[in-house]
Every structure is written in C-alpha cells, then in structure tokens.
Amino acid sequence: MLQDKNEKRTPLEELGEFALIKHLTKDFKPTRPSTVKGIGDDATVLDFKGNKTLISTDLLIEGVHFDLTYMPLKHLGYKSVIVNLSDICAMNALPTQITVSLAVSNRFPLEALEEFYSGVATACRIYGVDLVGGDTTSSTKGMLISVTAIGEGDSKKITYRSGAKPHDLLVVTGDVGGAYLGLQVLEREKEVFKVNPQNQPDLEPYTYIIERQLKPEARKDIVELLEKLEVKPTSMIDISDGLSSEILHLCEQSGVGCNLFEDKIPLDPTVIATSEEFKMDSTMIALGGGEDYELLFTIDQKDFDKIKGNPNLTVIGHMIEKEEGAHLVTRANTKIPLKAQGWNSFND
Amino acid sequence: MLQDKNEKRTPLEELGEFALIKHLTKDFKPTRPSTVKGIGDDATVLDFKGNKTLISTDLLIEGVHFDLTYMPLKHLGYKSVIVNLSDICAMNALPTQITVSLAVSNRFPLEALEEFYSGVATACRIYGVDLVGGDTTSSTKGMLISVTAIGEGDSKKITYRSGAKPHDLLVVTGDVGGAYLGLQVLEREKEVFKVNPQNQPDLEPYTYIIERQLKPEARKDIVELLEKLEVKPTSMIDISDGLSSEILHLCEQSGVGCNLFEDKIPLDPTVIATSEEFKMDSTMIALGGGEDYELLFTIDQKDFDKIKGNPNLTVIGHMIEKEEGAHLVTRANTKIPLKAQGWNSFND
Numbered sequence: 057m058l059q060d061k062n063e064k065r066t067p068l069e070e071l072g073e074f075a076l077i078k079h080l081t082k083d084f085k086p087t088r089p090s091t092v093k094g095i096g097d098d099a100t101v102l103d104f105k106g107n108k109t110l111i112s113t114d115l116l117i118e119g120v121h122f123d124l125t126y127m128p129l130k131h132l133g134y135k136s137v138i139v140n141l142s143d144i145c146a147m148n149a150l151p152t153q154i155t156v157s158l159a160v161s162n163r164f165p166l167e168a169l170e171e172f173y174s175g176v177a178t179a180c181r182i183y184g185v186d187l188v189g190g191d192t193t194s195s196t197k198g199m200l201i202s203v204t205a206i207g208e209g210d211s212k213k214i215t216y217r218s219g220a221k222p223h224d225l226l227v228v229t230g231d232v233g234g235a236y237l238g239l240q241v242l243e244r245e246k247e248v249f250k251v252n253p254q255n256q257p258d259l260e261p262y263t264y265i266i267e268r269q270l271k272p273e274a275r276k277d278i279v280e281l282l283e284k285l286e287v288k289p290t291s292m293i294d295i296s297d298g299l300s301s302e303i304l305h306l307c308e309q310s311g312v313g314c315n316l317f318e319d320k321i322p323l324d325p326t327v328i329a330t331s332e333e334f335k336m337d338s339t340m341i342a343l344g345g346g347e348d349y350e351l352l353f354t355i356d357q358k359d360f361d362k363i364k365g366n367p368n369l370t371v372i373g374h375m376i377e378k379e380e381g382a383h384l385v386t387r388a389n390t391k392i393p394l395k396a397q398g399w400n401s402f403n404d
Numbered sequence: 405m406l407q408d409k410n411e412k413r414t415p416l417e418e419l420g421e422f423a424l425i426k427h428l429t430k431d432f433k434p435t436r437p438s439t440v441k442g443i444g445d446d447a448t449v450l451d452f453k454g455n456k457t458l459i460s461t462d463l464l465i466e467g468v469h470f471d472l473t474y475m476p477l478k479h480l481g482y483k484s485v486i487v488n489l490s491d492i493c494a495m496n497a498l499p500t501q502i503t504v505s506l507a508v509s510n511r512f513p514l515e516a517l518e519e520f521y522s523g524v525a526t527a528c529r530i531y532g533v534d535l536v537g538g539d540t541t542s543s544t545k546g547m548l549i550s551v552t553a554i555g556e557g558d559s560k561k562i563t564y565r566s567g568a569k570p571h572d573l574l575v576v577t578g579d580v581g582g583a584y585l586g587l588q589v590l591e592r593e594k595e596v597f598k599v600n601p602q603n604q605p606d607l608e609p610y611t612y613i614i615e616r617q618l619k620p621e622a623r624k625d626i627v628e629l630l631e632k633l634e635v636k637p638t639s640m641i642d643i644s645d646g647l648s649s650e651i652l653h654l655c656e657q658s659g660v661g662c663n664l665f666e667d668k669i670p671l672d673p674t675v676i677a678t679s680e681e682f683k684m685d686s687t688m689i690a691l692g693g694g695e696d697y698e699l700l701f702t703i704d705q706k707d708f709d710k711i712k713g714n715p716n717l718t719v720i721g722h723m724i725e726k727e728e729g730a731h732l733v734t735r736a737n738t739k740i741p742l743k744a745q746g747w748n749s750f751n752d
Contacts, residue, residue, distance in 0.1 A: 074744075092456060092559075093564065096565075096657070097495065097564050097565050097566075097657075098460060098491040098492075098494035098495055098565070098640075098641060098642060099458040099459060099460035099491050099492050099494070099495045099497070099553070099555065100458065100459040100460065101456050101457070101458055101495070101557070101562055102456065102457040102458070102459065103456050103457070103559070104452070104457060105454065106453065106454050108440060108449050108450060108451050109449070109450040109451070109452060109457045109554075110447040110448065110449055110450075111447060111448040111450065111459075111501075111503060111536065111537060111552070111554060112446060112447035112448065112537065113503045113505055113537060113538060113539060113550070113552055114505070114539050115505040115506075115507050115539045115541055115548070115550055117507050117541060117542070117543050117544065117548070118544070119544040120507075120541060120542055120543065120544060121541070142446075143446040143447050144446075144447050146446035146447070147445065147446055147447045147449070149447070153459075155459060155461045155552070157461055157462070157463040157550060158463075159463050159465050159468075159548070188459065189459060189460065189461060190461060191461060191462050191463045193463055193465060193468060193469070194465070194468055195465050195468065195548075196465065196466070196467040196468060196545060196546060197544060197545040197546075198544060198545075200463070200465070200507070200543075200548055202461070202463055202505060202550035204459070204461055204503070204552045205447070206457075206459060207447065209449070211440075211451070214449055216441065216445050217444075217445050217446070218445075292446075293446060294446060309444070309445075396422075
C-alpha cells in the first residue's frame with residue numbers, strides 16, 4: 057500500500073545460503089573497539105575490557121508484530137534494531153553490537169532483503185553499533201526476524217527495574233501514546249484501501265504519530281544525558297507495552313507502589329487531536345498503547361534539581377509504599393488502580 | 405509418530421505472555437559466576453572480568469530445520485541449545501549462557517512448551533550454562549526457535565577459521581555421517597507410517613545414528629581436552645553442514661589448500677552398514693551429510709605427539725599451499741576436488 061514495488065526480483069535460490077549472507081552483510085564493517093571479530097566465523101568475539109556485557113533479544117513475526125502492507129521493509133529493518141537497542145538503553149547502558157537473523161519464504165526476492173538490510177545499516181550508523189552476526193534461512197510462511205542486541209555498561213551505572221524506593225520521582229522521556237495511534241491510522245487506511253485501492257490517503261496531519269509507529273528511536277541520548285547530568289536512576293524500563301504495564305513492572309520488581317498524575321502525562325498535540333477523532337480517551341491511549349520506546353525511570357528526590365526544566369524529561373508521579381498500591385490520580389482528583397494492559401500476542 | 409501424545413492441553417491464552425515466560429523459566433536458576441542478572445529485566449548483565457565475550461545465534465524453523473513428526477519436543481529443546489553451544493566450542497571457548505526465543509501457533513498447548521523447555525533445561529544442566537533471557541510469542545504458522553549462545557574465552561586460546569598454515573595436520577573429533585543417515589532412517593519410517601500407521605518400526609539397529617540426529621552433543625569436552633593436552637589449534641570450525649563444506653571454509657579463510665584422505669575418515673560401523681542398506685557411498689555421506697556437530701581443526705605438526713593415539717581425535721589430512729587446491733585422496737589414490745555440498749535451505 058505505502059510501499060514501492062521493486063522492479064527487479066532476484067530469486068534467493070540463485071545465491072544460496074552462504075553467498076546470500078555474504079552479499080547482504082558485505083558493507084557492514086566493524087567500527088567499535090570492542091568488536092574483535094564480527095561476521096564470518098562460528099561466533100563473534102567481543103572485548104569489553106572489564107566492563108559488563110549486556111544482552112537482549114527479540115523475535116518479530118510477520119502477521120503478529122508487523123504488517124508489510126504498510127510497513128516498508130527499510131523501516132522494518134530499522135525498527136527491528138531499534139526495539140532491541142532500546143532494551144540496552146533501558147539498563148542505562150550503551151548498545152555496541154547487534155546480530156540479525158532473518159527467515160523469509162520464497163516470495164521475497166533478494167531486493168526485498170536488501171531493503172531490509174539498508175534499514176539495519178541506517179540504524180547501525182546512527183546508533184554507532186556493529187552488525188556482528190546472524191543467520192539467514194527460509195521460512196514456510198512470511199518473514200521472521202530475530203535480533204540480539206549487545207551492550208557495554210559500567211557496573212556502577214547499570215540500572216535494573218528493581219531499585220525504586222518510596223518517595224522517588226517517576227520520570228518519563230519524550231511523549232507517549234503516539235506509536236499506538238499511528239498504528240490505528242495505518243490500520244484504518246488499510247481498510248479504506250481494501251475497499252477502494254484508487255483512494256489516495258491524506259496522511260499529512262498524522263505525520264508525527266505515523267513516524268512514531270514506523271520509525272521509532274531508542275533513547276540512547278537519554279543515557280548520555282543522565283551521565284552528563286550526573287543522575288543515576290534508581291530503576292528504569294523502556295515503554296514497549298504501554299505506560300501502565302511498565303509502571304507496574306517497576307512497582308512489582310522494586311516492591312513499591314506509585315501515584316501517577318493524569319495531568320502530568322506528556323502528550324503530543326497530534327495524539328490529543330487524533331484521540332478525539334477516534335473517540336478514544338487520550339489518557340487510556342497513553343496508559344495502554346505500546347511501542348513508544350521512551351524510557352521510564354525513577355530518581356531520588358535529591359536529584360530533582362538536576363533534571364528540572366529539561367524538555368526531554370517529565371516528572372509524572374512518585375513512588376509510595378507497596379501497601380498503598382499503584383494508582384492513576386485523575387484530573388478530577390479521584391484514584392483509579394493501574395491495570396496492565398500490556399499487549400498479549402496469544403490473545404489475537 | 406515417535407512422540408507421546410500429552411493428555412493435558414492448557415491453551416496458551418489462559419496464561420498471557422508475561423505469565424507464560426515466568427512459568428516456563430521458573431526453574432532456571434543462574435549458576436555461573438559470570439551471570440550478574442539473568443531473566444527478568446530489559447537485558448541480561450554478564451561479567452567476564454576482562455575475558456572476551458563470544459556470541460553465536462541460530463534460527464530454527466519447523467518444516468525447514470526440523471520435523472515434529474519424529475522429533476520429540478524435549479529433544480528439539482536439547483538440540484536447539486546444542487547447535488549453538490557447538491559454535492562457541494568451535495572457537496576453542498566455553499559456552500556460559502544462552503537465550504531462547506520461541507514463537508508457536510495456537511495449536512501448541514502449554515504442555516508442549518514445557519516439554520521443549522525441559523530439553524533446554526537438560527542441556528543447561530549437562531553443559532553448565534545459564535538460561536538468561538529470551539522471548540515467547542505467537543506465530544501464524546508452526547514453531548520457530550531462535551537461540552543465542554554466549555561464551556567466555558581467553559584471547560590467547562580463541563581459535564578462528566583463519567589460522568591454518570600449509571603442513572598443519574587436519575583433525576576431526578568423533579565420527580561423521582551418522583546424523584545425516586539417522587535422518588534418512590527417520591524419513592523412511594515416516595513414509596512407512598503414512599501408508600500403515602499400525603506398523604511398529606524396529607529402529608533398534610539404528611539407535612546410534614538416530615541418536616546422532618535427535619540428540620547431538622557439543623564437543624565442550626574437546627575444548628577441555630585441548631587445554632589439558634596444551635594444544636592450541638591453528639584453526640577450528642564445527643561440522644554442521646558436512647565435512648567437505650567445513651574443510652573448504654577453513655581453506656578459504658586461512659588461504660591454504662588441503663589433502664583429505666578417504667581411508668582416514670572415521671565412520672561408525674552403523675554408518676557403514678546403513679550406507680550399504682541405502683545404497684549410498686559412505687564417504688559421500690561423510691563429506692556431504694551435516695549436523696554431526698563434531699569439531700574440525702588444524703594443528704601444527706609439532707603438536708602431533710600430544711594428540712597421537714587419543715581415541716577422540718583422528719588425523720584425516722594435512723593442509724597444503726593454496727595453489728594446490730583442496731582434494732579428497734581416495735583409497736585408489738586418485739585426487740578428487742572437494743565440493744561444498746552444504747545444505748541450502750532456499751533450494752528445498
């Protein structure tokens with residue numbers, strides 16, 4: 057639908073498995089000092105010289121996690137990397153390498169895979185990470201992507217989900233809810249397209265939220281900002297499933313409760329306008345909508361002055377004793393228990 | 405066919421995604437000093453205290469890499485781990501942790517996943533590796549497995565594919581060709597079963613080769629043996645695609661040629677007998693049949709005395725100048741160029 061049709065179609069059988077991997081990865085040259093040996097042996101060799109090694113992995117399945125009707129392959133390559141880099145950033149550490157494995161059915165020509173890898177290459181370049189390995193094979197149906205991100209961290213800075221204490225401030229980066237609403241717009245246009253393929257959608261008013269869905273970013277800049285501000289968060293997580301679900305993860309693993317203030321949740325004007333258009337409550341979208349890949353963290357109150365006024369950071373609540381529970385404090389000053397509305401792929 | 409049908413079937417929707425991961429991994433407790441933080445945060449944290457980090461990853465797809473008709477899920481869980489541990493061993497390093505990601509369609513009940521994870525647990529226990537992360541999600545078709553193995557190595561011992569020199573000896577561990585022939589027997593029995601489901605196959609004569617196919621081992625013992633013998637191989641690879649293909653990898657990456665002697669290739673008596681039964685040439689099976697997960701390596705001639713007579717190790721040839729090429733020297737003393745008969749999943 058939004059995707060260009062490639063003219064040239066080289067069947068994958070023409071290359072064979074080894075030649076395919078070689079072809080797709082030929083322009084990926086290691087740049088990080090910690091990459092001792094990248095692609096081309098039985099395993100990758102990395103040297104973190106006494107720093108900690110961080111590992112995170114994700115599986116993305118066509119028809120479950122992405123829809124190629126409106127997801128250009130280049131964006132998919134980019135996003136597949138980003139969601140994993142985000143997990144490393146959520147440990148207050150820096151991503152350094154990735155491996156990318158891909159399984160595709162015969163309906164994908166070589167040019168499609170090149171598109172995908174060009175998105176991977178863009179992410180590698182922007183985030184300064186090396187592609188160091190992976191696997192390319194055939195699937196019996198559709199496209200499957202498995203990415204492993206590797207990072208490096210100083211043990212004094214690595215931040216877990218489990219360190220929040222009562223009275224800590226709850227901070228979120230950027231704004232939330234956009235990626236979910238972008239998906240709603242794309243799904244709506246897909247339905248329109250099914251009925252009338254000639255229809256040219258005007259997506260201009262939705263540029264911001266569609267970009268949030270198709271081309272999210274990992275907040276590596278925040279890890280660097282916190283270092284500069286000399287703030288060590290007490291707990292941290294990234295927002296992949298929605299604000300509500302992530303707050304509950306921090307509460308559960310830290311053994312604390314939380315008050316989240318509805319009027320503090322940062323929303324982009326496009327999110328507010330599009331929520332109204334869809335007759336949905338923007339707070340509910342912020343709480344339940346996932347894939348924003350912003351960071352959510354807690355800081356000690358003594359660090360408040362250091363982050364105050366920073367446009368990237370919004371204090372949205374504070375942690376309390378576990379027994380008091382986790383609540384949304386509404387604009388009308390009523391308290392509603394937070395519920396995990398995390399996305400469950402088995403309930404489709 | 406060879407698999408027990410489970411009586412109890414708990415649909416995966418009953419648990420939801422977070423509860424499912426928690427349930428399946430609840431008995432996996434970190435045991436390695438290098439595992440700082442295992443399952444349960446955005447990323448795993450490992451500490452190799454100055455040693456190198458090794459990473460290897462593989463994607464296994466139902467209908468491409470395995471057939472659940474004759475592959476019990478417990479064995480599949482075991483084998484999925486082994487094939488990745490083997491890659492770490494092939495660097496002359498020791499595997500320490502794994503991540504396992506799984507995507508399954510709704511036809512798999514919880515009990516099937518428990519079976520799979522019990523195989524993963526057995527491999528973890530036997531090889532002393534920790535399960536430290538992964539992902540569990542739904543697929544639109546069949547079962548997909550992505551495993552990443554992590555290892556630790558001393559930079560003085562890590563062995564690449566690229567270090568072989570002319571006059572080095574070519575050594576293989578164990579015996580080869582069994583896993584491929586085991587697969588042929590299982591495929592034959594599957595066809596018989598389709599025609600006559602009442603038929604009880606007598607697989608007893610094929611026990612060794614079926615086990616080679618369904619329950620391979622990673623040669624971690626060889627890495628330890630080489631350390632004890634004070635032998636540092638000059639190059640090393642594991643045999644996943646067949647002896648011929650792996651020898652050519654060593655030759656290409658080291659810039660050398662090779663003479664492989666047909667009469668030295670170690671074959672189990674079951675391999676010889678079953679080859680005759682299938683009217684196949686046992687040497688061709690050893691050269692082209694994959695999945696043995698033995699190690700293939702080269703050593704300097706001065707180390708020959710250290711490995712001589714060890715029942716685990718067989719010298720099967722020697723490396724020569726690149727210009728002389730890579731050949732099989734037959735029993736009749738004729739030279740045949742080695743060809744890569746590696747398995748190509750896009751040619752099925």
